[in-house]
Amino acid sequence: MKKLLFGAMLLALAISVPIPTMAQVSVQIGIALPPPIAFPAPPAVILLPNTGVYVAPDLAVDFFFFDGWWWRPWEGRWYRSRNYRSGWGYYNGVPSFYGRVPSGWRDEYRAHRWEGREWHYQRVSHPELQQNWQRNVREQSRRQPQVRSQQARPQQSEAVRRQPQVKQQQRREVARPQQARPQQRERSAPQHSQSPHGGSEGRR
Numbered sequence: 001m002k003k004l005l006f007g008a009m010l011l012a013l014a015i016s017v018p019i020p021t022m023a024q025v026s027v028q029i030g031i032a033l034p035p036p037i038a039f040p041a042p043p044a045v046i047l048l049p050n051t052g053v054y055v056a057p058d059l060a061v062d063f064f065f066f067d068g069w070w071w072r073p074w075e076g077r078w079y080r081s082r083n084y085r086s087g088w089g090y091y092n093g094v095p096s097f098y099g100r101v102p103s104g105w106r107d108e109y110r111a112h113r114w115e116g117r118e119w120h121y122q123r124v125s126h127p128e129l130q131q132n133w134q135r136n137v138r139e140q141s142r143r144q145p146q147v148r149s150q151q152a153r154p155q156q157s158e159a160v161r162r163q164p165q166v167k168q169q170q171r172r173e174v175a176r177p178q179q180a181r182p183q184q185r186e187r188s189a190p191q192h193s194q195s196p197h198g199g200s201e202g203r204r
Helices: 002-016 019-030 096-100 105-111 126-175
Strands: 046-048 053-055 064-066 069-074 077-081 089-091
Touching: 064 096
Parallel strands: none
Antiparallel strands: 046 053, 053 064, 064 069, 069 077, 077 089
16 A cells, blocks of 8 residues: 555656756756865965966966966866866866966976976966956956047047038138129110200200
């Protein structure tokens, strides 16, 4: 009796839960998260030359900072988080910045050399790293309005260029002399002065 009741409950559960939901749950459960790292203090990082990538050289595992995220590979997968202590999530694929990181960067770090040249790296503390990142974000936000203003300038300059031409054309039209219409002069009839004797002077 108990077996029949238990089987009925399993059947009802399988019918009520959709298949895609069950598959999604299985995928999430299948991808494990990396083990946490015990940090006695925020990790100090160094900037790898010509990459824009920060790395924590004191850790035994690869630990990167790029584009506002902390990154770490583990068992062939990549994970990232906004916080270096927790909040890790699975990242599908390999981050683009990793192609600029040489595989032997640790050897270069120990030898104080990079690509055959002396490398005088400087350690960056966690507060300095956050300040550098916030500065980069502000610089990127400032560049966006400049691009828009440069695109709008040609239209504005073209309109400004047309204004003097319109004004000059208006001035020419006003300055044109109006053609004077010929006025018909009224011809006055010749007046004949009369002499005091009653005859005209022209008849003498």
